[in-house]
Amino acid sequence: MTSPLPLGPAIDWETGRIELAHGSGGRAMAQLVDELFVAAFDNPLLARRDDQAQFAVAAGRMAMTTDSYVISPLFFPGGDIGSLAVHGTVNDLAMAGAEPLYLSAGFILEEGLPLDVLRRVVASMAAASRAAGVPIVTGDTKVVERGKGDGIFINTAGIGRIPPGVAIGGDRARPGDAILVNGTIGDHGLAILSQREGLGFATALKSDSAALHRLVARMLAAVPEIACLRDPTRGGLATTLNELAAQSGVGMLLHEAAIPIRPEVRTACDLLGLDPLYAANEGKLVAICPSARADRLLATMRADPLGGDAAIVGRVIEDPDRLVTIETGFGGRRTVDWLAGVQLPRIC
Secondary structure, three states, rough: OOOOOOOOOOOOOOOOOOOHHHHOHHHHHHHHHHHHHHHHHHOOOHHOOOOOOOOOOOOOEEEEEEEOOOOOOOOEEEEEHHHHHHHHHHHHHOOOEEEEEEEEEEEEEEEOOOHHHOOOOOOOHHHHHHHHHHOOOEEEEEEEEEOOOOOOOEEEEEEEEEOOOOOOOOOOOOOOOOEOOOOOOOHHHHHHHHHHHHOOOOOOOOOOOOHHHHHHOOOOHOOOOOOOEOOOOHHHHHHHHHHHHHHHOOOEEEEHHOOOOOHHHHHHHHHHHHHHHOOOOOOOOOOOHHHHHHHHHHHHHHOOOOOOOOEEEEEEEEOOOOOOEOOOOOOOOOEEEOOOOOOOOOOO
């Protein structure tokens, strides 16, 4: 791509660092945007270099979401802040049953950040965007003084189109409905914790970060009656189910033995005194549907690469107190309350 801008000396991507001038609105900023962001995210809408993206939309309902990513560390097994920003935003749209269409990306960079680190993050973000088929069509860059940031913060927004006939919401769960997850829980949270604290486990822990919109589309094609979808990110499965119970005015009953958890995640949680039900996920979803359709939905999920470990983990029950409870492996029951405090900050 040939730049229409009068740019300065070549950027030293190997040893150079972010300077305040890169956020000044002048020549250095224009060169950074042109050589890095426009080149990496290249698409016709972004190539116009306007302050907004202009596009036509089909008639019908739209979905819009926004999110910010402040994860530490920036790179972790299974992903990094760039790919995570794409996956998280795409998934927020997918949880409404929407087809993601476009993304925006705003970068807040700290003075002194190595340019090579930024280039790696942007390359990963671009690859995730292309793999998901959802282009980044507009964005922004700001630079803060050294010590007033933490390398990179990313803010995203996304818009998508909800197909006709799709009606998904957190207030639609009804007693008797089945509760499903598309795979093992807690992978992301424990992977981040192990990296951050330098914990050496015998088995490597890896984030489950992934874009779920294609899986959701297959699920809806098979079972249009899906009532609720939610990605259990911060606060994990436990907090997500408490949110849905509160929105729908129902209770939730889980079966501990049915919840898929990787042995290495369970072992790490046992060693650290953590509950995997509260551990964060970035490539998992909770689905609630009529019980009569649960087996079909489960089979559809298991046929997808992102749903091979899917399971029916419980059911919706009548409960005026809107509690989430779990049948333990010992035959008793305990309440699974909202997350109290912060189990692990800076998780996404």
